[in-house]
Amino acid sequence: MRVADLAALPHWERSRVSRLGCPEDGRGAFVRIAETGQAAIERAAPGHARTVRRLVFDALTADEVVRLDEIFHRLRSRAGLSAD
Incomplete structure (x- = not known):
């Protein structure tokens, strides 16, 4: 899921999500439940x-x-x- 889509979910702030970004590629993110x-x-x-x-x-x-x-x-x- 793209960070922007994840940030659109209830209870998620964009600044909180952006810290979950992939260090090798700022366009991607790793998300794990x-x-x-x-x-x-x-x-x-x-x-x-x-x-x-x-x-x-x-x-x-x-x-x-x-x-x-x-x-x-x-x-x-x-x-x-x-x-x-």
Whole structure:
């Protein structure tokens, strides 16, 4: 993620992010999630997945889910991202 994009996230100040820059190349940055952050993501993931299922997928028919999957694959392909 570019430093400017990271700095745009809530609770991040540009000056705080700029100190995380790559010393060999000022255009890049190294970002790593801390163990506490990873643990927080792992705790939140099951509830998040249940909420997404309830709000999105439970409202769709099986055919609509197939079409949505096709749309997402097409958009990812267009953006140059892998389909997996």
